[in-house]
Amino acid sequence: MAKPAKIPPKTVDVADSYAVRLMQHLVVPTFVIDPKRRVVIWNRACERLTGVAASEVIGTNKHWQAFYETKRPCLADLVALDRPEQLPEFYSEYAARGHNGLGFSAENWCVMPKLGSQLYLAIDAGPIHDEAGHLIAVVETLRDLTDQKRAEMALKELATKDGLTGLSNRRSFDQMLLSEWARAQRTQKPMALLFVDVDHFKLFNDRHGHQSGDECLRAVAAVVSRHAVRPLDLASRYGGEEFALILPDLDCDAACVIADEIRRGVMALRITHGADGAGDHVTLSVGVASHIPSETDGSPDRLLGAADEALYAAKRLGRNRVICAERLLAEFAGLGRDILPVPGRIARKSA
Numbered sequence: 619m620a621k622p623a624k625i626p627p628k629t630v631d632v633a634d635s636y637a638v639r640l641m642q643h644l645v646v647p648t649f650v651i652d653p654k655r656r657v658v659i660w661n662r663a664c665e666r667l668t669g670v671a672a673s674e675v676i677g678t679n680k681h682w683q684a685f686y687e688t689k690r691p692c693l694a695d696l697v698a699l700d701r702p703e704q705l706p707e708f709y710s711e712y713a714a715r716g717h718n719g720l721g722f723s724a725e726n727w728c729v730m731p732k733l734g735s736q737l738y739l740a741i742d743a744g745p746i747h748d749e750a751g752h753l754i755a756v757v758e759t760l761r762d763l764t765d766q767k768r769a770e771m772a773l774k775e776l777a778t779k780d781g782l783t784g785l786s787n788r789r790s791f792d793q794m795l796l797s798e799w800a801r802a803q804r805t806q807k808p809m810a811l812l813f814v815d816v817d818h819f820k821l822f823n824d825r826h827g828h829q830s831g832d833e834c835l836r837a838v839a840a841v842v843s844r845h846a847v848r849p850l851d852l853a854s855r856y857g858g859e860e861f862a863l864i865l866p867d868l869d870c871d872a873a874c875v876i877a878d879e880i881r882r883g884v885m886a887l888r889i890t891h892g893a894d895g896a897g898d899h900v901t902l903s904v905g906v907a908s909h910i911p912s913e914t915d916g917s918p919d920r921l922l923g924a925a926d927e928a929l930y931a932a933k934r935l936g937r938n939r940v941i942c943a944e945r946l947l948a949e950f951a952g953l954g955r956d957i958l959p960v961p962g963r964i965a966r967k968s969a
Contacts, residue, residue: 647760649681651694653753657681667760669732685728685739693743694758697721720744721756725763738767782832783839786854791862794852798866799918803911810873810908811921812863813929814842814880817901817937819859821893834889834900835859841883845876870908870944877904877940885938901938905929908944 641648641659647667650659656679660672668684675681682692696704702722705712709724721744730737740761748754778790786794795811802809816822816838823831839853842861846853856862863880865873881902889900905928909921924943932941 647762648757649675649694650755650757651681651698652755653698655679655695655698658755664760667737667762668730683731685730687729687731692758693722693724693741694756697743697745697756697758698753736764737762738764780839780855783836783855785839785843785861786852788854788856791852791854791856791864794854794864795918795922798850798852798864799911799915799921802866803913803915806910807867808869808908808910809918809921810865810868810870810906811918811925812865812873812877812880813856813905813925814838814861814863814877815903815929815933816859817903817933818891818893818896821896822891822900825891825893837887837889838884838900838902841880841887844883845880868908870906870942873906873908874940874942877906880904881938881940897938903929903932903937904940905932906940906942 638659641650642661644661645663647664648659648661649657649664652658656677657675658677660670660675660681662672664684665671670684675684681694682689685692690708691699691704693709696702696708705722705724709726711726712722712724721742723740723742725738725740727736727738740763741758743756743758745753746755746757778786780787798809816834819831819834822834826834835855839855839861842863843853845851846863846865848866850864850866852864854862854864863876865876868876881904884900884902887900890898891900892898905925907921907924907928909915909924911918911921928941928943928946931946932939935941
């Protein structure tokens with residue numbers, strides 16, 4: 619059987635030279651590393667994307683410095699090392715390893731130290747093997763998706779934020795309530811909920827106009843949001859002049875302290891009210907509830923109902939006060955005073 623003809627060395631050199639020149643002129647940012655993860659090609663498009671000249675990285679392992687401030691592997695490094703298990707560690711959004719060792723795909727934010735700005739890059743890295751199956755290089759290509767990603771984030775922000783106050787909207791509240799309820803069931807820790815309502819807000823609007831009403835709501839929202847300081851706290855506009863605050867891992871006493879700080883914070887704004895039947899300044903009524911959900915508590919409706927009843931009681935007992943659901947009966951009995959009329963309460967349900 620005849621042996622396959624060998625390609626003359628000169629032909630190979632010409633082909634290699636042509637491939638390198640072609641890669642240099644590609645409009646797609648591309649770099650190539652050898653099996654020891656040293657950069658052998660850093661094309662002009664890659665220079666433009668990163669601000670790093672080829673002369674700074676060719677022959678070195680410093681290609682990571684073009685994308686990150688602290689040392690970490692690039693996608694090409696993970697291909698060269700054959701470490702698909704490390705993809706989740708370094709890339710929050712990643713694709714599974716390609717079929718037949720074709721490489722990896724990923725997306726992430728890169729800090730781009732030379733540019734002084736962040737870019738969101740789509741990255742593909744694939745191996746090149748010789749005829750014997752040995753790795754001879756890894757090619758990484760990059761696409762700048764920053765504008766698309768920021769537009770996507772802006773749309774997501776619009777979908778979860780209240781347009782007037784900037785707080786989370788009702789949809790976000792419902793989602794967080796369910797997720798934190800499930801977490802409280804697992805951890806068996808309390809979960810607190812505050813319902814905050816602006817007293818006599820319809821009278822305020824009638825007296826001062828809707829523009830002033832919007833300004834009032836924004837001012838109240840700013841006070842409420844200042845008390846959602848932990849990562850899992852959520853301040854939201856529940857609807858109209860009503861706000862809600864989810865406070866995981868807090869019992870009723872601790873939540874009442876926060877509720878009264880919010881109430882006093884709005885009083886300190888001294889927003890003029892003055893309508894007949896209302897005080898001189900805008901005030902709040904706050905209902906507080908806290909509960910450790912058991913396995914039989916299928917939904918947070920019990921917590922919603924308790925906070926709602928506490929808010930309703932705060933209104934009936936004269937407004938401008940904080941009422942805790944756990945001490946509801948004691949509050950009614952202890953005050954021994956006429957109960958003020960308020961609009962009928964509508965029972966709340968979780969989403």
